[in-house]
Amino acid sequence: MSIQMIDQEKLANEYMGVRSFTERLVQPLNMEDFIIQSMEDASPPKWHLAHTTWFFERFLLKEFLTDYNGFDDHFDYLFNSYYETAGPFHPRIERGLITRPSVEEVFAYRKHVDKYIKELIMSDSMGEMGDEIGSLLEIGLNHEQQHQELLLTDIKYNLSRNPFLPAYQRNECNASEPSTGPVSFIEMEGGLVEIGNNGKSFCFDNEKPVHKVWLDSYRLAKRPVTNDEFCAFIEDGGYKKPQYWLSDGWSTVQKNQWEAPLYWFKREEEWYTYTLAGEQQLNPNDPVCHVSFYEADAFARWSGKRLPTEEEWENACTLQTIEGNLADSGKFHPQAAQHTNEKLFLQAFGDVWEWTKSPYVSYPGNKPYEGTLGEYNAKFMCNQMVLRGGSCATPASHIRATYRNFFQPEKRWQFSGFRLAEDIHQ
Amino acid sequence: MSIQMIDQEKLANEYMGVRSFTERLVQPLNMEDFIIQSMEDASPPKWHLAHTTWFFERFLLKEFLTDYNGFDDHFDYLFNSYYETAGPFHPRIERGLITRPSVEEVFAYRKHVDKYIKELIMSDSMGEMGDEIGSLLEIGLNHEQQHQELLLTDIKYNLSRNPFLPAYQRNECNASEPSTGPVSFIEMEGGLVEIGNNGKSFCFDNEKPVHKVWLDSYRLAKRPVTNDEFCAFIEDGGYKKPQYWLSDGWSTVQKNQWEAPLYWFKREEEWYTYTLAGEQQLNPNDPVCHVSFYEADAFARWSGKRLPTEEEWENACTLQTIEGNLADSGKFHPQAAQHTNEKLFLQAFGDVWEWTKSPYVSYPGNKPYEGTLGEYNAKFMCNQMVLRGGSCATPASHIRATYRNFFQPEKRWQFSGFRLAEDIHQ
Amino acid sequence: MSIQMIDQEKLANEYMGVRSFTERLVQPLNMEDFIIQSMEDASPPKWHLAHTTWFFERFLLKEFLTDYNGFDDHFDYLFNSYYETAGPFHPRIERGLITRPSVEEVFAYRKHVDKYIKELIMSDSMGEMGDEIGSLLEIGLNHEQQHQELLLTDIKYNLSRNPFLPAYQRNECNASEPSTGPVSFIEMEGGLVEIGNNGKSFCFDNEKPVHKVWLDSYRLAKRPVTNDEFCAFIEDGGYKKPQYWLSDGWSTVQKNQWEAPLYWFKREEEWYTYTLAGEQQLNPNDPVCHVSFYEADAFARWSGKRLPTEEEWENACTLQTIEGNLADSGKFHPQAAQHTNEKLFLQAFGDVWEWTKSPYVSYPGNKPYEGTLGEYNAKFMCNQMVLRGGSCATPASHIRATYRNFFQPEKRWQFSGFRLAEDIHQ
């Protein structure tokens, strides 16, 4: 989401647009579904609804709206996620133990904050402090969009722990596209390139500044790896051969007894997968999804290729139009690529986040946000890997070529896949 | 609950009486409160509602009602608690991850099973197989009463994990009774006594058979230990001095950093406790509650006394009238004893379960139930201690002098206190 | 060990006899074998050598020998096992991290303490305070004998963790005895019996006082269960059928994936076992050994019998001569029973400790030792089960009919087996 000029009316509409999309996402849920946290990573939907609201209340209303009274004194404790400098907060692992406030009260909280945010947007403060407020609003809305994706991935994980695999929504099963044939690689010329976001439209602090990076020439796959290709890895004993795996990856495979991506299961010799529309037979041409960095990396080694760096990815996809199977489609499941003879990267945006081989670190010369929001991104720059390009659960207005997503290398509950790269040997 | 003769109408009424009491207990809950499991021991209320119903469906309807169809095929898996011989079941620790079936569906399940149970009770089968059905119904109803107590203790624990300590119900705070003064001990003459239940009215398999036990003469406290007395132990450094503790108890204290009974907390130098009516200041004359066997045993050693054996308890209280602060009062919190000069045991029934020094083992010559119900009690006869006398959460019709409750020695979330005993030295 | 009269010379000899047997037991070890602790239960041999010495230094020399100086200031911390009231001590789980003092220094420590103990025994103090000193010496020697058994079981466990199964000593493999045929049961008449030790010769505090117990008539197996019989349980799927197991036992089986007693392994369809003489093929007629209480109890349930109570065991074996395959034989492995037509219990003493169905609790009217030694036995009276009769690693002068050994129900590294019992139904 990017806000180009401070047109108050338009801003209020954008605000309400993002906020109501969140509420549309939880429409299919039972009251009971709002409450549970089935692993530390997967927060209860109720918590997401309240936390994103708290973000606006805490960083906007309490800072800029004179005489604003907090909706409830307990919420600063309950719905602060991890901002140490904003005060003490409820342990992440106990989010699923909180039955009060009720779901209804959380919806009332949203209504309350929405009312005052609109008041703030329309107020005269937007004259004097419009830039600061506008920029915090942008952060708040992008923050909410990140939680929209998390809502979907957390709901999916939560429901998947029910042995009878209830569906979140029933939509038509995606018909299998014909295979696009073996993947081709597009050659990219190296050199001294510029990476990062110039900040003319919205971006997070971790995408800045624009900086020079030397890249050797390389080849990048036209499309992500498919289920079919990943099955070949499995059938070749990929999960049983330590030589393909990083040492930490191999320990993870052993400890968790992984034999396939998350949500895959076999019934009568056929692979099935759990989707937000319930279980379905695995579609061979869909991009493989719900794999960890370790699995992506092992597959790459098995196939004699490698993962791209985040700079290679950005350099290759920067001119690509931002379109694809994103959250706005409402499918919430990756789709098979459509064949094309054009020399362009398919599914660069949407379908699956793409693991890169780049650890998540700060760009040279980077400055985190000032104050409490400095904790937003910077403190996670360790033990995580960068993913690029958005997924079928990412709002279209939220993604861009410079966008850096990041997760620990063993995480699989996001819509995460990957695309191969290779060196050009002189 | 005991069923003396098979009067079908009366039986149906008793059935409905027990069943509706369960539903009354969950009346004060929000929909959200039904779902969570805040520790392995504390099951979600929804699960209790369904599991007790499954018990009737599985052991009565599916066995005796011709052409009965199960309400839902998944329920055998989801709501079997631990009966290995009845088929596979959902892991106990994951009960809080199940949002479907909804609470509403579980209430429909109850209605459905109630309808058919009543049909079964009124049917002709009650002629031929009345004894067997009647006896299983009795077990089912007593089972449901056990879960009524668990509902209360689990709800209490679940709500207590919310940092803002919501109340389950708002009832008038119990006014403090005047202290009964220092506890007195009543002398009981020893000899060869009979312990156990003759089975003339309902009892569980673990209470049988009546068997001879030799008891030396002993003294038993007139009333349980009070908060005030327990505070003296705390103030004397009881939780910091290993010499009062069993080795396993001391490890437990260290590991969990216990400094007081469960639910106690200090605010401005005063002790408070969480109750089902919310937090309240500690009433010094109430029986101490929510202590583990380890704490009871350490207190006893500190005070130069000991806990009674279960046989001493039963021998002393067997002639006591079954009345007291039981679940029927709706207070759900122990109350101070009322002074009396009579030579009788106060609060033998109700208020708090009383830890004994007896490990839970089978009585000589005991036979567990036949078949799957053999798993009801017998397989827990290891690493648990016997408690006697019922609590403020035990239905009055459920308790008797021979009743054996049992928990692991470190458990504290039940309404558990204790009464002291001592040897008579010749 | 029992000391009848204070004959100083004889006492000094007894002392040296026990002490030198300990040193004989560690003769076959490499220096390296003295150091390691392969699980929390299995202490390093060096630690046993030092701890038993510390016991004499701490409770005798420092109390009764004027001007005695401790051998090393650090040893009170390092070699106190668990006596909280004797001061802080090194965590049990870290005993295997202590390389200094060296083994040589520990032998010097033993020599030093031996010298002064002999001095104390021969001194005039033995006149005035002979009773107290003599009784502490007896405790110290019996304590050392307990550690002699632990030395053997801990050495066995430590060496067994080496994948190449080194032998502690090479002794001739026991030739298989002909089977004694199916086990027979001897009927014991019930009634009011006396249990416990009258203290005329040495016993531990936990064996006292003599007290009355009512026993119903019962039958007790003539000999312990054999490997052959236990194999039948395994082959019948005993480790896979929850119906035979206590709930805690079943969890233990699942968690540890037990499929046979400790030290058993299969090679080309044949059962082998690790012994202190290295691996050997399983001898079908030997008593089954290295089983937990859970396995003993499950076998009993599978076979339609039960384990005896400790009182039944004591009542039956009290008149049996104390002889058998005890540590003095140097075999350190149970042997097959020799057939006899006499109506007596075979292998009551030696071969394998016999699990009973009795939890370890204090006898009625029992008084623990005064002072720090009160921690010797009493604080373990929770979550443990009683074993009777001694094993092939128990010194003959250490065992008696009233002797109560105790371990947690899941422990298997002791030489533990069991004997069946059954009710007599009128």
Next chain:
Amino acid sequence: MSIQMIDQEKLANEYMGVRSFTERLVQPLNMEDFIIQSMEDASPPKWHLAHTTWFFERFLLKEFLTDYNGFDDHFDYLFNSYYETAGPFHPRIERGLITRPSVEEVFAYRKHVDKYIKELIMSDSMGEMGDEIGSLLEIGLNHEQQHQELLLTDIKYNLSRNPFLPAYQRNECNASEPSTGPVSFIEMEGGLVEIGNNGKSFCFDNEKPVHKVWLDSYRLAKRPVTNDEFCAFIEDGGYKKPQYWLSDGWSTVQKNQWEAPLYWFKREEEWYTYTLAGEQQLNPNDPVCHVSFYEADAFARWSGKRLPTEEEWENACTLQTIEGNLADSGKFHPQAAQHTNEKLFLQAFGDVWEWTKSPYVSYPGNKPYEGTLGEYNAKFMCNQMVLRGGSCATPASHIRATYRNFFQPEKRWQFSGFRLAEDIHQ
């Protein structure tokens, strides 16, 4: 260690030089010290002695020496560290449970392998396959040098777990150097630079190839951070303020209750540290040592600077002479920097390894070793951070400017410190 030309005699001498240095390092140990493993990271000295030997046996003797018979069949299992493709190996965490082979046998193993390696070096094979053998020998010797450092750090950690802190060797305490005053920063001009090793003399696979990297201009501290400076961080509450820490770092601090670097402890308000010469008072001017990446990073944030990248470090120190307080000095403890007015980096080599802000990943175009040795470095390229420059435990002939050491960000038992850097803002 680098081998320039194949002079057989010289090669044999170099081999023996490295091998005998290992043996010199374990000279001060008791037999008992060789056995223990006090945490998963810290292997027993005996294991290091055997594993480095196995490396030569496995990758040289068994490959190139005709008719060579392994010294012991079990050693492939016991002393393979982590080479999955070389066969199964003993779990790392159980290295401290292996008392056989004895230390003596391991020394015999070393002698045996040394004899045959010398035979191989002097043999005619060195004609035909000299390059391959020579290059494997170089790897083997550098491998042994890495384990020389690990021997020292593991011995230090093992001994430190003894509550009485025994010394490894008694050497004169380093006299405190006068402080060099506040640290100064040297400006380095940026641009397109070359990083990595051209392979003309020995380097590991992970240092190759030489590749272009763009660096912005930066400043690098003349010397590492000192104890004195680190104390200021502690006194300012550095370990209590989450704002200075990465999120994972803060969790680590909380979980382990870190309040100072490893081996530091306070006595009567003074800081002491454990060294290989026993405990000593903290020398304020020594480089801070035994800090994790998290602590280095938190200190940098607190001080308003940052850590350098590995490329900045290499670019700055590449022309520095390789001299300093390295293992050859035998001090095994970092020393205070000596003041100088010259514009050069003090202590670039030796004293302490310097954490960089660079995650350990492969260089662009990098190729791991072929075959099993491909597991040497490449599989650890995840979740680890690069350290540069060697320490007081690194052999001088082992270090160079391009050398990349790597450890997980929470590890502290290596001699690890850090040097600050900062951006130059245009």
